[in-house]
Amino acid sequence: MKANFTVNLTGNTEAFPHYWELCVGSCHAYTALRADYQRMLKRAHDELGFKYVRFHGLLDDNMSVYTVNMLTGQELYSFHNIDVIFDFLLSIGMKPFIELGFMPSALASGEQTCFLYKGNITPPKNYDKWFELLNTLTKHLVDRYGIDEVRTWFFEIWNEPNLKYFWAGTKDEYMKLYDYSSRAIKQVDSLLKVGGPASSGNAWIPDFIAYCEENKVAVDFISTHHYPTTDPLSTHHEVDIEAIMKMDEEEKMLAFAALMNPHYERGVMAVMTQKAKQEAGELPLYYTEWNSAAFPYKQDDPYAAAFIVKTLTDNVGLVEGYSFWTFSDIFEESVQQSLPFHGGFGLLNIDGVPKPSYHAFRVMHDLGNERIPTETCEVETLELLATKKNAGLSMVLYNHNAPEAEIVGAQVCITFLGDLTGKKASIQIIDEYHANPKRKWVEQGSPEYPTKHQLEELLQASEVIRKPVELKQLPGGEWYLELTVEPHSVTSIDIE
Structure with missing residues (x-):
């Protein structure tokens, strides 16, 4: 989608x-x-x-x-x-x-x-x-x-x-x-x-x-x-x-x-x-x-x-x-x-x-204290919250629906009305495959009392990793980002 x-x-x-x-x-x-x-x-x-x-x-x-x-x-x-x-x-x-x-x-x-x-x-x-x-x-x-x-x-x-x-x-x-x-x-x-x-x-x-x-x-x-x-x-x-x-x-x-x-x-x-x-x-x-x-x-x-x-x-x-x-x-x-x-x-x-x-x-x-207007997405379960932070932007993209309700992943394009020349973008992801220590625990065999080594693995699996993403520019001058999101996920986006 x-x-x-x-x-x-x-x-x-x-x-x-x-x-x-x-x-x-x-x-x-x-x-x-x-x-x-x-x-x-x-x-x-x-x-x-x-x-x-x-x-x-x-x-x-x-x-x-x-x-x-x-x-x-x-x-x-x-x-x-x-x-x-x-x-x-x-x-x-x-x-x-x-x-x-x-x-x-x-x-x-x-x-x-x-x-x-x-x-x-x-x-x-x-x-x-x-x-x-x-x-x-x-x-x-x-x-x-x-x-x-x-x-x-x-x-x-x-x-x-x-x-x-x-x-x-x-x-x-x-x-x-x-x-x-x-x-x-x-x-x-x-x-x-x-x-x-x-x-x-x-x-x-x-x-x-x-x-x-x-x-x-x-x-x-x-x-x-x-x-x-x-x-x-x-x-x-x-x-x-x-x-x-x-x-x-x-x-x-x-x-x-x-x-x-x-x-x-x-x-x-x-x-x-x-x-x-x-x-x-x-x-x-x-x-x-x-x-x-x-x-x-x-x-x-x-x-x-x-x-x-x-x-x-x-x-x-x-x-x-x-x-x-x-x-x-x-x-x-x-x-x-x-x-x-x-x-x-x-x-x-x-x-x-x-x-x-x-x-x-x-x-x-980590979001700023000033909210920036965004146009509503056509996908009901997806929403974007954008704020000003220092000289840049801090945003959260989330894909949520009620339990047992239908939800799917999506290919997302975010277009920015304004100049982002010289800015760089990075993301942090929380979903089934990122920052999800329970998944690692199940892979370990669901131990009731993890060993020291297993606990270290859980802590590592819980970490949110920041990674860069490319800010692209259309011939007309508009800047945009392309992202993939999973069901029931949160993606933090920073542009600075």
Whole structure:
């Protein structure tokens, strides 16, 4: 198939903010004490530009934040582990996007938990003590890091309370939790940024805003999550995971399949964002979780790279910040997988090997901040994003379609309206045959625990190689490039 693009170098440009670099997600807070976690996060910050990190479990029992002495009944606060993590983040130039949860068991009204690490998901048995905990923690953070620094942070209340798996209370009880939380934080300083509802699939946004307005509760931003595989257009918000888990295995599989369906439409993430943007009104909108799927499905493959570039391009101007879930396969929610490639959420695998998705963020990071107009290609799955960078151009050509939908490779010609005399072009490719360490791993026999030599091969296979391409000129003076692209691929093009 042949495809043609035209890039107008003399046309008006528009701003191209790198909003997706605001934040990245990770496994629960306690893992941030690990040396390999810290090493990988620093790399993601340095190479991909992420500014904040968000994780569950800041208040979990393994963080020792809130306990009660069994003999005396005395309440004990310990913020040492939080300090160690936040000190590290600041030392590498990052900041925390603070998710306040889950419930310390000593303060919990019940015993329901989520994940392997057993985060308690019940409301507090005493809301005044919850207020005191958050108020004391906030004062501690301000005392330690300074009010000017903490004012740049975000305080997000809970995680996906519309899902029974993460919140055993009702919607009204979440609103009460947010009320107490916001007042506890704002009592320390009114300029600290507090928001919610941190919901799955755009849920509860209108109701949340209405509650805050009616009860005069401060809210500075709206946060929600979206995955294209989990009810992307929010036709249902309540999911009773507990009921599903009580089913027999066949019913359970059918129920989960109905919730997590890979058969979604191309570009659905932007449709979701437009809906949430409208509901958020004047409040800033942050998607604090997103990925190509909410379960293991092609996250290790070039498909994920093309999906990421498509999604980031589509959502420019619709959202203030994104937080990809997650930067690493250091991930303990159900089990810490040892397989190097198992469909984990991470951009880096458990051994720190970059996946195609990692390189998608890297080529997007390398783009400029001014977008150049391009003419739309006649091939629906192909799109070109062009930006000015220094005295040259930085572009990304991507070929993406929804899972199971038809997609083919193409011969692409890019024509430039403008003078490129003296310029040279180079490309970097992410596809089935380039920067795809999973392919090498399969060739190795899919070892669960790669040897040192095998790991070196995987790292080598993960590299993106820059190679020159010829800039040609027509007799009439127009410059052009000719490229071949594979299905579900990303090609970074630099002209300088």
